[in-house]
Every structure is written in structure tokens, then in C-alpha cells.
Amino acid sequence: MDHSLRCFLTTTPKTHFLLSLSLLFFIFFSFSDAAFDLATIPFNDGFSPLFGDANVVRTSDDNGVKLLLDRYTGSGFISSNMYQYGFFSANIKLPSNYTAGVCIAFYTSNGDVFEKSHDELDFEFLGNIAGKPWRFQTNLYGNGSTHRGREERYRLWFDPTKEYHRYSILWTAKNIIFYIDEVPIREVLRSEKMGADYPSKPMSLYATIWDASNWATSGGRYKVNYKYAPFVVEFKDLVLKGCYVGPIQEVSHGEACVNQHADLEAQGYATMTHLRRHAMRRFRQRFMYYSYCYDTLRYSVSPPECNIIPAEQQRFKDTGRLRFGGSHRRQTRRRGRTTTPIDDTDHGDT
Numbered sequence: 001m002d003h004s005l006r007c008f009l010t011t012t013p014k015t016h017f018l019l020s021l022s023l024l025f026f027i028f029f030s031f032s033d034a035a036f037d038l039a040t041i042p043f044n045d046g047f048s049p050l051f052g053d054a055n056v057v058r059t060s061d062d063n064g065v066k067l068l069l070d071r072y073t074g075s076g077f078i079s080s081n082m083y084q085y086g087f088f089s090a091n092i093k094l095p096s097n098y099t100a101g102v103c104i105a106f107y108t109s110n111g112d113v114f115e116k117s118h119d120e121l122d123f124e125f126l127g128n129i130a131g132k133p134w135r136f137q138t139n140l141y142g143n144g145s146t147h148r149g150r151e152e153r154y155r156l157w158f159d160p161t162k163e164y165h166r167y168s169i170l171w172t173a174k175n176i177i178f179y180i181d182e183v184p185i186r187e188v189l190r191s192e193k194m195g196a197d198y199p200s201k202p203m204s205l206y207a208t209i210w211d212a213s214n215w216a217t218s219g220g221r222y223k224v225n226y227k228y229a230p231f232v233v234e235f236k237d238l239v240l241k242g243c244y245v246g247p248i249q250e251v252s253h254g255e256a257c258v259n260q261h262a263d264l265e266a267q268g269y270a271t272m273t274h275l276r277r278h279a280m281r282r283f284r285q286r287f288m289y290y291s292y293c294y295d296t297l298r299y300s301v302s303p304p305e306c307n308i309i310p311a312e313q314q315r316f317k318d319t320g321r322l323r324f325g326g327s328h329r330r331q332t333r334r335r336g337r338t339t340t341p342i343d344d345t346d347h348g349d350t
């Protein structure tokens with residue numbers, strides 16, 4: 001609390017609004033929900049490099065890793081096992097200064113095993129122009145449903161380059177929750193109508209940094225400038241909690257995992273309390289600027305998992321964007337994965 005107040009009182013007027021919101025969130029969670037009880041795993045015990053091995057730099061205590069992007073290559077890491085449901089989490093500090101065009105992804109996927117029917121859950125950070133708020137998106141795919149992207153985009157209420165913040169994905173047979181610190185920002189409830197679009201096959205945890213100049217920042221308007229390279233994202237206090245299985249166990253894993261599934265669903269972070277739901281609504285009211293659920297040009301009928309809230313819906317145009325600022329454009333392709341990004345060009349947001 002003292003640190004947050006000190007930062008707030010010594011900042012410039014231009015950033016008072018952003019930090020006052022950060023302070024409100026801090027106060028709210030300090031007195032409502034205790035921090036998650038998490039067991040972390042050393043990097044070498046749970047992960048290995050995915051690509052750009054020379055740009056995957058482990059910390060001396062093996063508690064974390066740095067991923068670098070330079071003009072030659074990006075980098076990434078992958079969990080050593082696949083998991084059938086779980087809680088996946090890390091403290092992350094994003095690169096500072098000019099990072100336009102740089103995409104940092106923290107996600108679960110099985111695309112390397114099920115190329116035509118893969119599942120995926122994403123956090124993607126979309127580069128930044130110095131002085132502008134960082135933007136990011138969450139997304140999910142089930143059974144190769146990449147043509148039915150379920151993107152939501154948001155701004156952060158803090159500067160993610162100054163210190164570490166925890167980003168987490170809870171995935172159970174019943175629901176999916178995306179968290180930042182202890183703030184739930186999105187929940188997807190499984191339904192029969194959603195069918196195979198709900199991720200259900202074993203997935204690995206990935207983290208990557210790479211050049212996404214063609215779409216990441218303002219729809220590709222701002223490119224990576226390697227004058228500022230290397231771009232460095234830092235991960236520490238990694239969490240892998242779930243039932244690890246092989247991909248061929250996708251049907252037969254049930255009995256072996258039943259106790260671990262029950263334990264996962266009994267954890268504090270698996271419960272959407274009244275206070276957490278209230279905080280999620282406040283976050284979405286203040287910081288969500290695109291939702292596929294309100295993009296009626298893209299989906300004339302909202303996907304079945306969408307919970308249409310009339311008071312929220314009236315804030316959005318038929319493009320799924322807020323009524324003030326932004327336009328919509330789809331593009332595809334990135335390193336080994338498919339995406340349907342939205343143009344982030346502002347028309348009045350500063």
C-alpha cells in the first residue's frame with residue numbers, strides 16, 4: 001500500500017488517472033480476496049526452449065527466464081508435459097520503451113500435435129508506442145475453430161514494464177478464467193451449445209516473443225524498430241498445476257485424473273466469488289475496448305457462450321468496438337499459429 005501511494009503522489013498529472021485506477025484495484029483486492037496459494041516450479045523442472053535457444057536466458061536461481069527478440073530471431077519456451085485441464089501462471093514483466101510490432105504470447109495449445117483440430121487459450125500482448133497504455137487480448141479456440149475467433153481486447157490499468165504482475169489461465173471441464181494478479185478479467189462457461197469449440201484435449205503451456213509487425217500494433221501501422229533491440233520479456237514464479245497426460249491419452253485419461261481435477265476445482269482461484277465477479281465487471285466496463293460478442297458484423301448471431309449484458313452492449317458499435325475510437329480488420333498467420341487480430345488504430349484515444 002505504501003509503495004502504491006508513494007507512486008501515486010509523485011507521478012505527473014498525465015498519469016494520475018491511470019494510477020488512481022490501479023490504486024483502486026489494489027485497495028479492493030487487498031481487503032476482499034487473499035492472494036492465491038501457488039506452488040511454483042523451477043524452469044528446468046518444467047520447461048525447455050521452443051525456438052531461438054540462444055535467446056532463452058535462464059536466471060541463475062532457475063526461478064525464471066528471459067526471452068529475447070533481436071533482428072535475427074525471437075524465442076520461446078514450452079512445458080515438458082501436456083495437461084488435461086489446469087492452472088497456468090507466471091509473473092511477467094514486459095519490455096519497456098518502444099515495442100511496437102512486438103507480440104508476446106503466454107498461452108496453452110496442442111497445435112503441434114493436433115494440427116487440424118487444435119485447442120488454444122491465449123494472453124497476447126500487442127506491442128506499445130512509448131507513452132501509450134499497453135494493450136492485450138485474450139482468445140480461445142477449440143477443435144480447430146480458428147475461423148471462429150473469440151478475441152477480447154483490453155487496456156491495462158498499470159505499467160507492465162515497471163514491475164512483475166501475475167497472469168494466469170484457469171482451465172477446467174466447467175469453465176475458463178483469465179486472471180491478472182487476483183483480478184478475473186474474463187470467464188467462459190462451458191455449455192452444450194458450444195460443443196467441440198470448448199477446448200478439451202491435453203495442452204502444453206507456451207511463452208513466445210516474436211515480430212508481428214504486420215498486425216500487432218494498431219493493425220500493423222507501427223512496425224518493430226530494431227534500433228531498440230533486443231526486446232526482453234521476463235518470466236518468473238512459473239506455475240503448472242494440473243493432470244499431465246500424453247496426447248494419446250485424450251480419451252482414456254479420465255480415471256487417472258479424477259482426483260487432480262477435483263483438487264483443481266477446489267482451489268480458491270477456481271471459485272468466482274461475488275467480489276471477484278464484481279471486480280471483473282468493473283474491469284470490463286473500464287478497460288475492455290473490443291469484444292467478439294458484440295461484433296454483429298462478424299457474428300450475426302452471438303456465439304453460444306456469450307453473455308450479452310444490455311448495459312454493456314450499448315457501449316459498443318456493431319464492429320464490437322467501443323463507440324469512441326477504433327476500427328475492425330482481420331488478418332491471419334503468425335509463427336506456427338493462426339490469429340484473427342483486430343485493428344487497434346485510435347480515432348480519438350490518447
